[in-house]
Amino acid sequence: MKKIGFIGLGTMGAPMASNLLKQGYEVTVYNRTASKSEPLVREGASQAATPAEAAAGQDAVITMVSNDDSIREVFYGEDGILKTLAQGTTVIDSSTISPGLVKELAAEVHKLGANFLDAPVTGSKPAAIDGTLVFMVGGEASVVEAASGLFDTLGKKVIHMGPSGSGSVAKLAHNTMVGINNLALAEGFAIAAKSGIPADSFLELVQLGSAGSKAADLKGRKIIDHDFSNQFSLALMLKDLKLASSLTDATGVPSPMLNLAKSLFQAGQTQGFGDEDLSAVVKCYEAWIGQTIGGKPLQ
Ligand SMILES: NC(=O)c1ccc[n+]([C@@H]2O[C@H](COP(=O)([O-])OP(=O)(O)OC[C@H]3O[C@@H](n4cnc5c(N)ncnc54)[C@H](OP(=O)(O)O)[C@@H]3O)[C@@H](O)[C@H]2O)c1
Numbered sequence: 398m399k400k401i402g403f404i405g406l407g408t409m410g411a412p413m414a415s416n417l418l419k420q421g422y423e424v425t426v427y428n429r430t431a432s433k434s435e436p437l438v439r440e441g442a443s444q445a446a447t448p449a450e451a452a453a454g455q456d457a458v459i460t461m462v463s464n465d466d467s468i469r470e471v472f473y474g475e476d477g478i479l480k481t482l483a484q485g486t487t488v489i490d491s492s493t494i495s496p497g498l499v500k501e502l503a504a505e506v507h508k509l510g511a512n513f514l515d516a517p518v519t520g521s522k523p524a525a526i527d528g529t530l531v532f533m534v535g536g537e538a539s540v541v542e543a544a545s546g547l548f549d550t551l552g553k554k555v556i557h558m559g560p561s562g563s564g565s566v567a568k569l570a571h572n573t574m575v576g577i578n579n580l581a582l583a584e585g586f587a588i589a590a591k592s593g594i595p596a597d598s599f600l601e602l603v604q605l606g607s608a609g610s611k612a613a614d615l616k617g618r619k620i621i622d623h624d625f626s627n628q629f630s631l632a633l634m635l636k637d638l639k640l641a642s643s644l645t646d647a648t649g650v651p652s653p654m655l656n657l658a659k660s661l662f663q664a665g666q667t668q669g670f671g672d673e674d675l676s677a678v679v680k681c682y683e684a685w686i687g688q689t690i691g692g693k694p695l696q
Pocket residue numbers: 405406407408409410428429430431433461462463464466467468470471491492493494518519520521522628629630633637
């Protein structure tokens with residue numbers, strides 16, 4: 398697989414496409430806001446005017462867009478990829494979308510004689526830049542194997558979860574835990590801060606103690622510094638929790654912590670923090686305790 402169409406150059410997609418270029422792949426990029434393609438074109442990518450153009454004649458097409466609606470537009474739109482997808486092309490969707498839509502897309506793509514993998518990722522913007530993402534993949538094992546060179550360029554590990562839709566389900570279960578872990582961190586910080594424990598000391602304890610987590614490692618310092626620059630937006634976290642909640646409704650899995658987490662991230666979104674990093678949910682706790690985690694009174 399050498400010729401790649403890459404659709405969606407946001408926080409994750411742009412560094413992923415850049416890593417493919419660095420490894421010598423021939424990459425054709427498409428982004429809805431065309432100006433975001435320019436840095437990739439400077440790195441050697443070709444620019445497509447539509448998803449259909451980006452998908453035509455490629456060995457593989459990778460999609461990395463926001464949500465179910467975006468994916469529907471990229472696949473089924475007037476200039477969607479289903480218009481030009483060639484027999485034998487492998488479509489790899491790395492967006493986090495619903496398992497039901499994944500199965501529908503896989504069926505559409507298979508009808509054209511092409512292959513489909515749902516391959517969502519974990520590891521945020523830094524892992525996309527470093528090429529150390531972890532892929533959780535649904536689809537046929539032989540197709541996963543044939544795409545292994547691509548996955549190795551973009552990530553450090555591929556875990557085959559099962560048939561189409563399994564990658565998506567694994568991602569939603571995983572991100573349920575990401576949301577809960579981030580809330581656990583915010584709540585711990587709030588309890589400690591309200592009684593005057595210095596935030597730095599508390600974070601040091603958490604990272605050494607049994608409460609340690611990737612959330613603490615990735616977001617603890619951001620919370621103390623009030624640096625809510627976006628790595629994974631609060632709005633996208635809420636989107637994933639809503640998808641997970643629909644899944645547990647459909648499968649009948651009791652999920653009280655998921656639904657509490659969904660409500661708390663919804664509160665963050667309602668407060669206007671949706672475009673900030675998901676760690677900005679701590680600002681809800683700061684409002685409740687009347688001070689910042691760093692100890693300053695709220696303005
Ligand atoms: N950020 C993370 O840490 C992370 C980690 C794992 C998984 N994910 C998942 O990966 C996906 C992308 O995340 P991200 O952080 O890169 O998001 P992002 O920065 O918000 O980028 C979203 C991308 O989707 C495009 N898009 C949105 N609607 C579209 C439409 N209707 N048609 C065509 N393109 C459309 C956007 O185009 P424009 O530029 O025109 O808006 C942009 O390129 C999401 O499903 C997210 O849940 C993110």
